[in-house]
Amino acid sequence: MRLIKEKTNIDFLGSARRKMALSISAIAIVASLVSLGTRGLDFGIDFTGGVLLEIGYPEPANLNKIRTLLAEAGFDEVQVQEFGVPTDVMLRLPPQADSDPNEIRDRLRNALAADEPNVDLRRVEFVGPQVGEELTEKGGLAMIFALLMIFAYVMFRFQWKFAAGAVAALAHDVIITLGFFSVFALPFDLTVVAAILAVIGYSLNDTVVAFDRIRENFIKLRGTSSEESMNVSINEMLARTIITGVTTLLVLVALLLLGGESVRPFSIALIVGIIIGTYSSIYTASAVALLLNVTAQDLLPPEVDPDLIDDLP
Amino acid sequence: MNRYPAWLNLLVLGIFLLGIVLALPNFYGSVPAVQMVSADGNALNDARLAEFVENLEAVGITPEAAYLEEGRAVFRFENVKDQMEAGDRLREKFDKTASVALTLSPKLPDWLRAMGLHPMSLGLDLRGGVYFLLEVDMASAIQSRLTLYEQSFDGLLRDAKIRSRVDLEGSDIIVRVRASEDLQSARDIIAAADPDLLILDGADGQSLRVRMTENQIRARQDFAIEQNITTLRNRVNQLGVAEPLVQRQGVDRIVVQLPGVQDPNRLDDILTATATLEFRLVDASGSSPGSRRYPGRGNESGQMLRREIVVSGDQIIDAESGFSEGSPAVFITLDAAGGESMLKVTRENLNKPMSAVFIETRRETTQVNGEARTTTVRTEEIINTATIRGIFKNRFQISGLRPLEARDLALLLRAGALAAPVFKVEERTIGPSLGQDNIDRGFKAVSIGFLAVVVFMAIYYRGFGLIANVALFSNLLFIVALLSLLQASLTLPGIAGIVLTVGMAVDANVLIFERIREELAAGNTVQGSIHEGYDKALSSIMDANITTLIAAVVLFAFGTGPIKGFAITLSLGIMTSMFTSVIGTRTIVNLVFGGRKIETLPV
Numbered sequence: 001m002r003l004i005k006e007k008t009n010i011d012f013l014g015s016a017r018r019k020m021a022l023s024i025s026a027i028a029i030v031a032s033l034v035s036l037g038t039r040g041l042d043f044g045i046d047f048t049g050g051v052l053l054e055i056g057y058p059e060p061a062n063l064n065k066i067r068t069l070l071a072e073a074g075f076d077e078v079q080v081q082e083f084g085v086p087t088d089v090m091l092r093l094p095p096q097a098d099s100d101p102n103e104i105r106d107r108l109r110n111a112l113a114a115d116e117p118n119v120d121l122r123r124v125e126f127v128g129p130q131v132g133e134e135l136t137e138k139g140g141l142a143m144i145f146a147l148l149m150i151f152a153y154v155m156f157r158f159q160w161k162f163a164a165g166a167v168a169a170l171a172h173d174v175i176i177t178l179g180f181f182s183v184f185a186l187p188f189d190l191t192v193v194a195a196i197l198a199v200i201g202y203s204l205n206d207t208v209v210a211f212d213r214i215r216e217n218f219i220k221l222r223g224t225s226s227e228e229s230m231n232v233s234i235n236e237m238l239a240r241t242i243i244t245g246v247t248t249l250l251v252l253v254a255l256l257l258l259g260g261e262s263v264r265p266f267s268i269a270l271i272v273g274i275i276i277g278t279y280s281s282i283y284t285a286s287a288v289a290l291l292l293n294v295t296a297q298d299l300l301p302p303e304v305d306p307d308l309i310d311d312l313p
Numbered sequence: 314m315n316r317y318p319a320w321l322n323l324l325v326l327g328i329f330l331l332g333i334v335l336a337l338p339n340f341y342g343s344v345p346a347v348q349m350v351s352a353d354g355n356a357l358n359d360a361r362l363a364e365f366v367e368n369l370e371a372v373g374i375t376p377e378a379a380y381l382e383e384g385r386a387v388f389r390f391e392n393v394k395d396q397m398e399a400g401d402r403l404r405e406k407f408d409k410t411a412s413v414a415l416t417l418s419p420k421l422p423d424w425l426r427a428m429g430l431h432p433m434s435l436g437l438d439l440r441g442g443v444y445f446l447l448e449v450d451m452a453s454a455i456q457s458r459l460t461l462y463e464q465s466f467d468g469l470l471r472d473a474k475i476r477s478r479v480d481l482e483g484s485d486i487i488v489r490v491r492a493s494e495d496l497q498s499a500r501d502i503i504a505a506a507d508p509d510l511l512i513l514d515g516a517d518g519q520s521l522r523v524r525m526t527e528n529q530i531r532a533r534q535d536f537a538i539e540q541n542i543t544t545l546r547n548r549v550n551q552l553g554v555a556e557p558l559v560q561r562q563g564v565d566r567i568v569v570q571l572p573g574v575q576d577p578n579r580l581d582d583i584l585t586a587t588a589t590l591e592f593r594l595v596d597a598s599g600s601s602p603g604s605r606r607y608p609g610r611g612n613e614s615g616q617m618l619r620r621e622i623v624v625s626g627d628q629i630i631d632a633e634s635g636f637s638e639g640s641p642a643v644f645i646t647l648d649a650a651g652g653e654s655m656l657k658v659t660r661e662n663l664n665k666p667m668s669a670v671f672i673e674t675r676r677e678t679t680q681v682n683g684e685a686r687t688t689t690v691r692t693e694e695i696i697n698t699a700t701i702r703g704i705f706k707n708r709f710q711i712s713g714l715r716p717l718e719a720r721d722l723a724l725l726l727r728a729g730a731l732a733a734p735v736f737k738v739e740e741r742t743i744g745p746s747l748g749q750d751n752i753d754r755g756f757k758a759v760s761i762g763f764l765a766v767v768v769f770m771a772i773y774y775r776g777f778g779l780i781a782n783v784a785l786f787s788n789l790l791f792i793v794a795l796l797s798l799l800q801a802s803l804t805l806p807g808i809a810g811i812v813l814t815v816g817m818a819v820d821a822n823v824l825i826f827e828r829i830r831e832e833l834a835a836g837n838t839v840q841g842s843i844h845e846g847y848d849k850a851l852s853s854i855m856d857a858n859i860t861t862l863i864a865a866v867v868l869f870a871f872g873t874g875p876i877k878g879f880a881i882t883l884s885l886g887i888m889t890s891m892f893t894s895v896i897g898t899r900t901i902v903n904l905v906f907g908g909r910k911i912e913t914l915p916v
Binding site: 001003007054056102120121122123124125126127128130131135138139141142145146149150153154157190191193194197198200201202204205206208209211212213216236239240243244246247248249250251252254255258259260262263266267270 | 738763775858863870872
């Protein structure tokens with residue numbers, strides 16, 4: 001079976017196409033940055049600090065009643081939300097000054113138990129403000145560090161123009177995924193940072209596989225223009241790019257639908273990131289390398305010892 | 314062409330079988346169990362085990378299995394009723410020498426246990442429990458050391474008859490002598506007491522500025538954190554929690570994980586409690602240098618107490634709560650140095666009053682200009698003042714406590730004091746119902762995701778798709794096997810990592826199979842296409858996996874807790890998938906298609 005024709009010949013990198021792709025990317029990036037700058041992200045307590053409670057009710061919970069009850073108990077700033085199913089409720093409080101988290105938890109529990117004695121305290125999380133600050137810093141550092149390491153690896157295996165293309169594509173993916181979370185006000189917690197790093201890994205995977213083929217074709221198709229060789233390469237890899245994308249999306253949709261509320265932001269980040277990553281490895285990565293005037297001369301024979309590869313199965 | 318030598322086929326088969334054995338412990342399920350740890354921290358031996366079993370059988374409870382594991386005694390039971398009864402019995406009989414915890418234990422056959430194999434260890438988000446991240450107050454650790462220096466210099470100089478004053482100024486100890494000719498001898502005395510200290514001359518020629526060196530400060534901090542870890546371990550053991558984890562994290566933090574614990578309140582109080590006791594003589598005249606007024610409890614009036622500590626909390630080696638004349642009391646046993654000091658003081662101060670001071674440190678957060686500031690608040694209260702009626706040494710009792718307080722204080726004194734106060738900066742409690750839900754959901758997501766990919770691959774690549782599916786299944790098996798072997802905690806994000814791996818692992822096979830299709834389309838022979846397909850796809854596969862591995866390793870290095878779990882399963886999955894999808898599938902392809910004359914390939 002084939003999802004796409006055996007031999008495609010789509011002009012991915014023609015100058016009109018390239019301009020259009022670059023403008024779409026540019027618009028998406030600008031929109032993301034604007035949203036990130038104005039609306040920001042809906043940071044979870046992992047980053048902001050505070051108290052989070054997940055409460056299970058025997059019957060669908062009445063959120064308004066819970067809000068009133070809590071307001072009466074003196075919690076004005078508490079956020080009350082349904083969590084996945086109508087019987088699950090999530091309460092979120094900003095970091096509290098001069099009071100003990102244990103006491104807050106007890107007061108909340110007592111306030112709610114007065115109305116419905118069968119509440120089940122499924123999860124309680126307390127994060128101090130200093131931990132949150134550190135995490136934000138660490139998360140940012142992790143992404144920058146990952147991008148640098150990847151730049152170094154691609155530079156070592158290919159050449160700096162490709163490395164620049166790869167890293168540009170990754171930055172593109174990260175910014176737009178973050179922008180997506182900002183525009184749709186999706187909860188941004190620690191697992192989303194993990195998902196974005198996984199997106200970096202995945203998108204890079206795609207990009208590198210395309211670059212591998214480009215290198216091969218630069219050597220095989222001497223005399224053709226860089227643009228033409230790159231286009232042929234992307235077409236040749238199209239089936240693989242799409243199939244891997246499909247299998248990965250299949251499992252992620254399963255995770256999104258079955259994994260429960262707490263892995264929802266994680267699954268969304270990966271699904272969005274992988275779609276954008278697939279697009280960027282086709283359009284952005286190669287386009288940036290072309291923009292930097294990459295030519296066959298830039299790629300001397302690969303550094304990997306060919307004997308080594310022959311020995312392996 | 315396309316034949317593997319026999320040894321390679323056998324090796325691949327061997328690795329596959331090894332994977333099955335390592336993953337096997339996960340399929341036996343768990344039963345109620347009781348775990349015992351020796352109170353002195355030493356490993357339990359067979360004789361003790363036999364003694365425990367004898368005691369259980371004496372009341373008609375027969376454990377289904379009883380064995381030692383890493384110095385702990387484990388008893389498995391058929392049902393929860395037996396487990397509870399056994400727990401009560403053991404606790405009652407061996408309360409002094411061992412701590413007893415109720416838990417779940419895997420129902421492994423003896424031969425698997427004898428091989429030292431375990432099922433995967435589940436993270437707190439899957440099994441329920443409490444996670445604390447505690448921060449050690451380093452400033453306070455240094456401060457308490459400085460106070461000790463201050464007191465000892467004061468005593469030493471007085472013994473040497475040098476008229477002087479010793480004060481603390483920030484992190485410096487200032488020694489002022491009355492006569493400048495005494496300065497050199499004061500310096501010698503201090504240098505002799507601790508040669509590592511930095512001793513600087515004061516500007517006025519009559520004082521010394523004494524400072525701890527960087528190394529001393531660092532050593533003191535390391536000591537404080539190590540000491541705190543030991544104390545926290547003792548406290549956790551006293552509470553009877555199975556498989557607790559107490560671990561240093563970074564410079565000044567300690568992670569405490571208590572699986573299966575549901576009510577964090579009391580635990581939290583006990584873990585972070587700094588409550589300790591100090592005994593000081595009452596300064597009746599109020600004229601002794603350095604005496605200070607200490608407040609009383611509740612409505613009691615305060616007292617002037619002398620500066621010298623007779624006995625401090627860390628000299629207490631045992632404490633038990635009970636009742637004395639109808640009111641709650643703590644019975645205290647001192648170590649040798651404490652006993653000596655108590656003997657000397659009681660002999661010299663008969664019929665004079667002595668006070669027991671209860672000391673507690675708490676951190677309070679206040680808002681200053683919209684920013685949260687934390688300050689350390691030290692509470693000192695006199696809980697009891699009694700006249701010394703007789704000479705005593707290392708055993709005595711104190712009263713004046715509330716009942717629960719007496720019980721907790723006894724536990725705290727027994728487990729040892731914290732070298733520096735700790736403060737909770739993060740806490741996560743996961744209820745048992747949520748843990749089970751997370752397991753069920755994770756399992757469902759993995760199986761449905763796996764199924765979807767398997768069906769897709771079988772339809773898309775037919776015969777080769779089936780081979781890739783065998784590889785994918787082995788990949789799952791190997792991830793489970795490695796997780797069981799490494800005993801890395803499986804968390805919900807970890808399961809997400811496995812799900813992601815399932816989706817991405819077929820990529821290598823997709824690369825190979827597409828390449829084979831290309832080769833066939835280009836007119837290559839069947840055998841040539843297989844060979845070229847595997848050969849040419851390899852460099853792409855390596856590149857693709859190494860780059861993903863970079864991201865996973867960075868994630869592991871920077872991440873904490875649940876994120877680490879994701880990074881672990883993702884990296885393991887990448888590594889195992891390279892083996893299964895390249896070498897694994899090639900072995901099968903070679904066995905099925907290799908070296909034979911065939912016209913078409915089911916790819």
